[in-house]
Amino acid sequence: MSFPWANHYEPKHPLMKWVDERLPLPRFVYNAVGGGYPVPRNLNYFWNFGVLAGAALAIQIVTGIVLAMHFHSDAGDAFNSVNGTIMRDVNAGWFLRYAHANGASAFLAVVYIHMFRGLYYGSYKAPREMVWLLGVVIFLLMMATAFMGYVLPWGQMSFWGAQVITGFFSAIPVVGEWIRVWLLGGYAPDDASLTRFFSLHYLLPFVIAGVIVLHIWALHIPGSSNPTGVDVKSEQDTVPFHPYYTAKDGFGLGVFLLLFALMVFFFPNALGDPDNYIPANPLTTPAEIKPEWYFWPFYAILRSFTADFILPAKLWGVLAMFSSILVLFFLPWLDTSPVRSANYRPAYRAFFWILVLDVLLLGYVGGQPVTPMNAMLGQFAAAWYFLHFLVILPIIALMEKPRPLPNSITEAVLSKHGGSRMSESALSGSATAAE
């Protein structure tokens, strides 16, 4: 998007002029992430996480391409090529492998924060519904990519993860078993499954990159949202993306890379399952199958159906797990409140934090063995998850009395810094400060 006051790209060097007339790619970049993109002046550090997700994807693609040069996608040799060749023999192979494994966790972690940022500040609301929908598509693609990547080292948890996840499809009535066998290319995970997972694991990150381009394109039509949720009204509400947010994102990126390096160099196996250092054995199931941490909430929802009710419990579990993500596609129409930011929605803000705790509880339960106590906690938390989106959100949108919004981003920014003398631009009845 361009607000009328956006800076214009004016190449000075004759070569850049020559390029601009033939392929205006530098102009495109300038308008997308350069000085030509006006952004609200009040973005906080939660707005860093989109850029951090892009950086994490770049780390995954670069380390992944190099790892693929050393990996054997053969059921007899995959485990050894990862844990032997790459970890011991390839120069800096251990670094690439640990960076890639922890990079997946880092990517999912920043994306979860990015999504909760969107939930808190109502970034999914009109006119940014398409940004949100494309984001959910990216999330689904990430889940598929992360799962297939986890299968590649062909350890015990890789193998049994593949068995359990492809087993979801056998819950589909009539054709389910046929789909499962088709996905695996056999009756159990084996060479055919490993090779096709490798092929798709290499493909999907590039699909993700493509959808990210659409995600940013859709974002740039209305422009970025901001912590007040109030629309940009004038030039004083915005600053150019470059240098203001390139600098702020650059700082955030530095902090992110420090934490990432801490994981890679000092705790490379902290998030992994030790069972995956045992080679895949089709005849022995590990005592406890569990996915990586980023799937625990969904795993808890899957396991929370223990009794048949019209449909088999297994089908309910699978449907609920997929629905827990599909419900996000309907979010822009479930939350009908015109106020975007939770800072001005006291009831929504309380329920937002309850949802955060609920998802953390689901994550805890999903990472624990099944006990009657955990099963009950999981059922309660899973029920609350759906209740939040399907019942609570529509109701509070109708009942809640939002706090008064600032008249403009600038007014909110200045009043926050005690600049009462500056707020003559504010209209009457707007004494309320932003949080």
Next chain:
Amino acid sequence: MATLDDGVPSDHTAGHDDLENPRRRDYLQFAAVAVAGVGVGVVALPLINSMNPSADVLAQSTTDVDLAAITPGMAIKTQFRKQPLFVRNLTPAEIAAAEAVDVSSLRDPQALKDRTKPGKENWLITLGVCTHLGCVPLGAGEGENRGPFGGYFCPCHGSAYDTAARIRQGPAPKNLTVPPYTFTSDTTVTVG
């Protein structure tokens, strides 16, 4: 094409029909799209089909098992089509326990005799694949937990099977699958 039609003067006889019936040539579009659609389908089919089990995977479709060394109460784990296969020699007490159950009360109602061969009721041959999400249940190996019903117990999500490998408790919807098999002699079976 549109430019050509637009350019034809209205009093020109050749263009007259087109102007009165501007949709007259739609069938050309429909036919072209239909042929292209069929073409895409014909090309997609082998691509999709190539992901089905290949001939070398299907070729591992029978397994011979020697029963001579399996004493009553014992079970072995072997492989059938790369999946675990449980072969268990039931004790008389286990057979009695399986037959004592009211079949109509079961989630997947089957009697022991429906799941074994006539006269060989002590040989319980099933896939070792939990019908919930495909884990290998415990109980076929020496000293493994056989669960509350004395058959098999799946550690993943707590499904318990009885001595006829029928689902009795937990999330699994079906009994353990009995693969097709035949006794080739008193002590050997061919599965598949």
